[in-house]
Amino acid sequence: MPKPSSKTQNRKPDKHTRNKRNASQPSSSRPGYPFAAIVGQDEMKLALLLAVIDPTLGGVIIMGHRGTGKSTAVRALADLLPPVRKVKGCIYGCDPKRASELCDDCAARLARDGKLVSQPASVPVVDLPLGATEDRVCGTLDIERALLEGVKAFEPGLLARANRGFLYIDEVNLLDDHLVDVLLDAAASGLNIVEREGISISHPSRFVLVGSGNPEEGELRPQLLDRFGLFTRIETITDLDQRVDIVERRDQFERDPASFLRRWESEQDAVRGKITRAKKLHSRVSIDRGLLIRVAELCLKLKVDGHRGELTIARASRALAALEGRASVTDQDVKSVATMSLRHRLRRDPMERIGSGARIGQAVGELFPTAPRAGKLAAIR
Amino acid sequence: MNYSADDVQSARRLGYPFAAIVGMSAARRALLLLAVDPGLKGLLIQGAPGSAKSLLGRSFRELTRCDRSTSPPFVELPPNATEDQLLGGIDLESTLAAGESRASLGALARADGGSLYVDGVNLLDAASANNIATALEDGIVRLEREGLSESFSSRFVLIGTSDPAEGDVSANLRDRVGLLVELAVDDSVAQDVAIIERVLDFDKDPAGFIEAFEVEATATRTLIENARLRLPRIAIGREDINRVAQVATSLGVEGNRADIFSVRAARANAALAGRDSIADEDIVTAIRLVLLPRASTIPPKPQPHSEMQETQPDDSPQQPETGEPELQKSGMAGEKDRTPIGDLIIEASGSMPPNGALGGEMS
Numbered sequence: 001m002p003k004p005s006s007k008t009q010n011r012k013p014d015k016h017t018r019n020k021r022n023a024s025q026p027s028s029s030r031p032g033y034p035f036a037a038i039v040g041q042d043e044m045k046l047a048l049l050l051a052v053i054d055p056t057l058g059g060v061i062i063m064g065h066r067g068t069g070k071s072t073a074v075r076a077l078a079d080l081l082p083p084v085r086k087v088k089g090c091i092y093g094c095d096p097k098r099a100s101e102l103c104d105d106c107a108a109r110l111a112r113d114g115k116l117v118s119q120p121a122s123v124p125v126v127d128l129p130l131g132a133t134e135d136r137v138c139g140t141l142d143i144e145r146a147l148l149e150g151v152k153a154f155e156p157g158l159l160a161r162a163n164r165g166f167l168y169i170d171e172v173n174l175l176d177d178h179l180v181d182v183l184l185d186a187a188a189s190g191l192n193i194v195e196r197e198g199i200s201i202s203h204p205s206r207f208v209l210v211g212s213g214n215p216e217e218g219e220l221r222p223q224l225l226d227r228f229g230l231f232t233r234i235e236t237i238t239d240l241d242q243r244v245d246i247v248e249r250r251d252q253f254e255r256d257p258a259s260f261l262r263r264w265e266s267e268q269d270a271v272r273g274k275i276t277r278a279k280k281l282h283s284r285v286s287i288d289r290g291l292l293i294r295v296a297e298l299c300l301k302l303k304v305d306g307h308r309g310e311l312t313i314a315r316a317s318r319a320l321a322a323l324e325g326r327a328s329v330t331d332q333d334v335k336s337v338a339t340m341s342l343r344h345r346l347r348r349d350p351m352e353r354i355g356s357g358a359r360i361g362q363a364v365g366e367l368f369p370t371a372p373r374a375g376k377l378a379a380i381r
Numbered sequence: 382m383n384y385s386a387d388d389v390q391s392a393r394r395l396g397y398p399f400a401a402i403v404g405m406s407a408a409r410r411a412l413l414l415l416a417v418d419p420g421l422k423g424l425l426i427q428g429a430p431g432s433a434k435s436l437l438g439r440s441f442r443e444l445t446r447c448d449r450s451t452s453p454p455f456v457e458l459p460p461n462a463t464e465d466q467l468l469g470g471i472d473l474e475s476t477l478a479a480g481e482s483r484a485s486l487g488a489l490a491r492a493d494g495g496s497l498y499v500d501g502v503n504l505l506d507a508a509s510a511n512n513i514a515t516a517l518e519d520g521i522v523r524l525e526r527e528g529l530s531e532s533f534s535s536r537f538v539l540i541g542t543s544d545p546a547e548g549d550v551s552a553n554l555r556d557r558v559g560l561l562v563e564l565a566v567d568d569s570v571a572q573d574v575a576i577i578e579r580v581l582d583f584d585k586d587p588a589g590f591i592e593a594f595e596v597e598a599t600a601t602r603t604l605i606e607n608a609r610l611r612l613p614r615i616a617i618g619r620e621d622i623n624r625v626a627q628v629a630t631s632l633g634v635e636g637n638r639a640d641i642f643s644v645r646a647a648r649a650n651a652a653l654a655g656r657d658s659i660a661d662e663d664i665v666t667a668i669r670l671v672l673l674p675r676a677s678t679i680p681p682k683p684q685p686h687s688e689m690q691e692t693q694p695d696d697s698p699q700q701p702e703t704g705e706p707e708l709q710k711s712g713m714a715g716e717k718d719r720t721p722i723g724d725l726i727i728e729a730s731g732s733m734p735p736n737g738a739l740g741g742e743m744s
Contacts, residue, residue: 065635068636071518130508132526133527140528144481144482157525171511171553214552237637240626243629246641
């Protein structure tokens with residue numbers, strides 16, 4: 001391979017580093033900015049929380065201006081997620097309670113021993129860097145073991161690491177096409193099927209896809225766009241007070257992260273508590289049939305293709321009700337989530353690019369005329 | 382005077398000394414700010430061929446040197462670098478020899494603790510530009526390539542130069558870097574001659590040249606040292622942040638990073654001046670180097686038919702004309718007894734001639 005062309009001298013001699021192989025790689029030693037301290041951008045924060053409460057929603061895509069806290073918010077999620085139980089020793093982190101979603105190893109162990117030993121573990125938030133190669137995304141032959149031991153072992157990739165967690169792609173619209181294909185396959189089936197370099201294996205890979213990007217950098221493939229449950233737009237905050245808050249908090253955080261985190265710990269705890277309670281309540285939240293019919297009418301009126309629109313609104317509004325501690329979905333819930341659920345599902349009209357949000361808002365207003373918009377998005381405050 | 386071969390070699394390595402640079406006050410100021418606070422993340426210098434932008438960019442190495450012969454990492458990246466060169470990859474030779482995977486460090490990891498210099502930063506392809514932008518933001522390179530799964534510390538400042546005739550710098554990169562400067566080609570023949578003479582002198586006898594500027598260089602280094610020590614003490618109040626945010630809003634600057642960079646730049650500027658609090662000139666410098674180059678709208682300017690006329694002094698210099706010629710209803714109202722932000726913007730766009738921020742004609 002080509003030598004780096006830099007003329008840097010006096011470099012440390014350790015030009016080569018030993019490749020540490022551990023499945024749960026620490027993403028960064030630096031503490032992250034706390035979610036609770038993120039100023040404004042309510043729609044984005046709400047969408048992310050809904051995706052946490054209901055992972056079947058299909059993830060979130062956040063598109064908009066640069067420097068508005070997109071990746072800060074996504075990375076901050078990791079610190080909010082309640083721990084889950086995973087099968088001990090399983091590289092995919094299988095859920096011992098869901099027999100149908102076990103990997104081959106765990107399924108064999110269950111058949112053999114009649115039980116699976118589990119342990120608490122954190123939910124992974126895995127970064128898919130743009131320069132990643134396909135072998136690292138899907139997993140591939142473990143070269144080291146092949147060379148040293150002569151065995152054909154599987155080296156799991158990012159799709160394995162992201163199982164039961166979040167897979168985050170910043171600048172998602174710049175992702176290579178072949179990686180997009182791999183992601184679409186895995187996202188659709190919940191399985192990562194690897195057929196390469198003599199390896200033939202499939203393993204569970206259920207993840208919540210979170211993407212962010214700036215629309216100016218490029219278009220997103222419609223198939224990929226459709227995979228995301230919620231689409232949120234983000235813009236530069238123009239409120240002066242909020243802008244000052246942003247700069248002030250960021251400054252405090254960068255000067256002394258430890259004490260900043262301490263100061264925000266109770267707020268963080270409040271959000272964590274809300275998430276934990278909502279996840280418990282979620283399965284019991286009901287949605288009225290009449291309301292569902294109006295949701296279907298809304299999608300019909302907006303000419304949304306397929307049923308993913310209704311389904312997403314139903315799921316998102318249930319998650320929102322759970323987040324607010326209610327056991328049934330209200331009109332207001334539907335109104336709060338309709339735009340982010342449908343924004344990317346309207347038929348593309350090249351002549352009106354910004355119009356989709358307004359079109360949805362108008363249709364929602366006609367079909368859900370009740371209650372003034374008081375306390376909008378109160379859930380995340 | 383005679384110098385040993387080592388002296389000459391280290392002098393060549395450190396390159397043209399910062400102290401010997403003629404003119405270009407805005408760009409020199411930007412490099413000083415960057416040396417004081419690497420949290421500013423970088424400087425992009427735009428200029429026509431022959432505007433001495435590379436000389437300037439490379440002088441950062443000498444500016445931040447540790448002693449006579451060493452400097453923190455200063456990695457030069459050719460704009461056509463491959464993804465391997467940038468991110469790192471598997472080192473086949475040593476992997477096969479050792480029987481275990483070994484990574485070779487890419488430029489981003491090698492620049493850790495120092496700087497990455499790209500001559501022709503606008504010539505980077507989109508993928509490279511985004512990889513650099515991501516590393517700047519995260520301070521870390523995530524390598525998921527060719528069987529390697531590793532991350533490396535990658536905290537560096539980016540210094541890039543570009544010729545606008547050859548295309549624009551990636552918007553993502555511009556967003557992640559604090560300081561932006563546009564060089565004007567200097568009309569003054571005298572200054573031109575001075576630059577050329579000095580460069581020739583340096584080439585002839587680098588060690589002697591560096592020696593000749595040693596007194597100034599030492600003074601500059603002391604200035605930077607002291608400013609770095611002072612930096613954490615400098616308080617910046619809500620009122621100051623508010624003024625920065627107002628300017629950013631009125632210029633239609635995208636996102637919040639620029640606000641944050643502005644505050645850093647103002648603080649570094651105060652530190653260089655030996656002050657413990659922010660003064661107007663610090664904010665003016667921040668506007669000049671951070672906000673104005675990102676303006677997407679032109680702030681209200683004195684025009685006969687402008688409603689904003691009364692907020693503007695009559696003798697203000699002409700505003701630059703590039704960008705969307707769209708008048709913006711201001712966030713100009715509401716300032717207290719401080720200098721009105723409109724004045725600050727005007728001062729910033731007229732200050733430190735002859736380097737026009739928006740490429741417009743400057744008084």
